Amino acid sequence: MTLEEFYKELSFVNASRENRTKYANIVLNDMSLFPKLIDILFMVNDKVSSRAAWILEFVCAEYIYAIVPHLETFTKNINKIRLDSSVRPVSKVCGFITEAYYSKKPNTIKRALTPKHKERIIEACFDWMIGDQKVAPKVYAMESLFLYGLDHDWIHPELTQILKQDFSKQSAAFKARAKRTLLKIKKSKAS
Template identity: 60%
Template sequence: MTTEHLYNELNYVNHSREKRLKYANLVIDNPNLIPKLLDILFMVDDKVSCRAAWVLEFMCGEQLEAIIPHLDAFTKNMHKVHLDPAVRPVAKICEYLTKAYYSKHETKIKAALTPEYKERIIEVCFDYMINDEKIAPKAYAMNTLFLLGTDYNWIHPELALILERDFQMQSSGFKARARHILKKIKN
């Protein structure tokens, strides 16, 4: 399947779990499609890039290790993604990667997530926290940053500052997650 053919196929992806899963499984079964999916995801001004993000998120939710050969391309370009429906899945993938990295179970992500990739994730997550993003990317970002703060001792104080500063101006969903994270930071 060419990038153009995949691009056309992504037009059939909608918000339904069924469609996202169908295309995620197509990509899992054909790993050669992952670079093409990333190419479409990083067409950041194109609405179809959002559909690519949804499929990539579902693929990572089903089989996270499939992204390992593409971590460099993903982490190098994820900061370019700016359309709201694409930002949320990118933030979620960062959270998936970080949770797998800090999991008690042995995962291939632990060896694959290099300090350079973690630093890129930290940077994009702080961007999500300080920019005018919706609650979901901020929630995924604060969780990701909290986990990464166990290895980078400067993260927790910075994250706490942002959460406390923005607390009053944010939604109840943000406040609930922020309270939870702040409590964990203080313990």
């Protein structure tokens, strides 16, 4: 399938879980489509890019290692994502990458994720935390930043400041997750 054909196919994606699963399975069954999915994802001013983001999330939830050959492109361009409907799934994919990196089990992400890739993810996560994002991207970002903060001393103090500063302005869901994250930061300092 050409990029144009795949683009046209993605225009039929809707927000239902069933539909997103169907298209994710198409990609999982033909991984030659994955680079095309990434290309469409970064057509950032096009509504089909959001549909590509939804599919990317589902593909990566099922098989995070699909992104490994594309980490450079993905991390280099995540800061360009602006549409709300794209930011949430992209922030979740960053969370999947981070979780795999901090997994106790050896895996491909641990070997492939470079300091530059991590730096770009961290930067994007901080942008989502301080930007005018909805709760979900902020939650995925704070979870990723907590983990990266285990290796980078400067992250937890910055994250703590942002969480405390934003606390009163945010929703109950944000507050609950922020409290949990602040508690985890406190516990990590104690150990």
